[in-house]
Amino acid sequence: RLLTEQTAELVGAQPAEVVVMNSLTVNLHLMMASFYRPTPQRHKILIESGAFPSDQYAVKSQIHFHNFDPATSLIELSPREGEPCLRDEDIDEFIEREGDSIALILLAGVNYATGQVFDLERVTKEGHKKGCVVAFDLAHAAGNIPLRLHECGPDFAAWCSYKYLNGGPGCVAGCFVHERHSRSWNLP
Numbered sequence: 001r002l003l004t005e006q007t008a009e010l011v012g013a014q015p016a017e018v019v020v021m022n023s024l025t026v027n028l029h030l031m032m033a034s035f036y037r038p039t040p041q042r043h044k045i046l047i048e049s050g051a052f053p054s055d056q057y058a059v060k061s062q063i064h065f066h067n068f069d070p071a072t073s074l075i076e077l078s079p080r081e082g083e084p085c086l087r088d089e090d091i092d093e094f095i096e097r098e099g100d101s102i103a104l105i106l107l108a109g110v111n112y113a114t115g116q117v118f119d120l121e122r123v124t125k126e127g128h129k130k131g132c133v134v135a136f137d138l139a140h141a142a143g144n145i146p147l148r149l150h151e152c153g154p155d156f157a158a159w160c161s162y163k164y165l166n167g168g169p170g171c172v173a174g175c176f177v178h179e180r181h182s183r184s185w186n187l188p
Contacts, residue, residue, distance in 0.1 A: 003020045004018060004019075004020070007020055007174055010142060010143065010147070010165075011138065011142055011147045011149045011157070011159070011174070011176055012146070012147045012148035012149050012150055012151060012152075013149045013150045013176050014150050014179055016179060016182065017149070017150060017176050017177060017178060017179050017182075018174060018175065018176050019174065019175050020172050020173070020174050021172060021173065021174075021175065022172070022173055023160065023170075023172075023173050024054070024137070024139055024158055024159060024160040024173045025054050025055075025057075025058055026173070027158040027173050027174070027175045028055065028058045028106075028137065028158050029058055029061070029062070030175070031135065031156045031158060031175060031177070032058070032059075032062045032104070032106075033062075033188065034156075034187045034188055035104065035133045035135065035155055035156055035187065036062050036066070036103055036104050036133070037103065037133075038063075038066045038068060038073070038103045039103070041100070041101065042100065042101055042102065042103045042131075043063075043066070043068050043073050043101070043103055044072075044073050044074070044075050044098070044101050044102045044103060044104075045059050045062070045063060045073060045074055045075070045102070045103065045104045045105075045106060046075045046076075046077060046094075046095070046098075046102050046104070046105045046106070046107075046132075047059060047074070047075070047076055047077070047106050047107065048076065048077050048086060048107055048108060048111060048118075049076040049077060049078040049079075050111065050113050050114070051076070051106075051107075051108060051111075051137075052108065052112050052137065052139065055106065055108075055137050056074075059074060059106060060074060075098065075102070077090075077091060077094060077107075084114050084116075085111075085114050085116040086116065086118075088119055088122060091118075091122075091123060091126070092122070092126050095123075095126045095127055095129075095130055095132070096126065096129075096130065099126075099127065099129070099130025099131065099132055100130060100131070102127075102130065102132045103132065103133060104132065104133045104134075104135060105123065105127045105132050105133070105134045105135065106135045106136070106137065107123060107136055107137070108136065108137050108138075108139070108140060108141070109136050109137065109138040109139075109140065109141025109142070109145065109147070109157075109159075110138075110140040110141045110144060110145060111140070112139070112140045117141075117145055118136075120136055120147075120148075120149075120152045120154060121148075121151070121152040121153070123154075124152050124153050124154045125153075128153070133155045133156075134154045134155055135154055135155055135156045135157060135158075136154055136157040136158075137157070137158060137159070138157050138158065138159035139159050139160045139163055140163060140164065141159065141164075142159035142160075142161075142164060142165060142174070143161075143163070143164035143165040143166075144163075144164040149176050149178070150178070150179070153178055153180075154176075154178065155177070155178055155181065156175065156176060156177050156178070156181075157175070157176040158173060158174065158175050158176070159173060159174050160173045160174075161173060161174070
């Protein structure tokens with residue numbers, strides 16, 4: 001409770017939507033344990049190519065846990081040849097084309113290597129139109145760019161406090177779960 005109000009303000013959320021706990025990777029695992037519910041028809045996880053290595057490890061671990069193969073269940077979005085960043089329209093088009101097989105979209109808020117800021121609201125809208133769970137790793141976004149998580153409406157997000165929040169190694173991380181899931185008793 002001590003950090004709830006400030007954390008909610010930091011990420012543009014309602015106080016009931018945030019919690020400060022654990023580390024970023026632990027929180028991503030906990031969120032995926034609840035929200036990544038793969039089926040034979042919808043089992044893929046979409047990330048950006050060059051996603052932070054610990055995100056890639058966490059995603060592959062969850063895919064293996066559910067008895068799927070990252071070779072077929074992990075999709076990495078890549079920029080066009082010769083371009084360093086993804087274009088919004090290419091993300092939209094990919095989600096439209098492949099969305100029926102995607103269980104979870106997990107993109108960074110800001111890509112750590114390129115500095116690309118993703119349009120969270122746009123990605124969320126496109127993903128939800130196709131029935132995908134949409135989530136963000138905000139490790140390089142929280143404290144760096146303005147966030148409006150409640151308004152943008154992703155299903156969940158997680159971030160650390162040791163980068164742009166200046167907490168240092170080992171500091172506590174945060175989670176966001178949109179309030180529409182607050183009474184989703186079917187989620188583990």
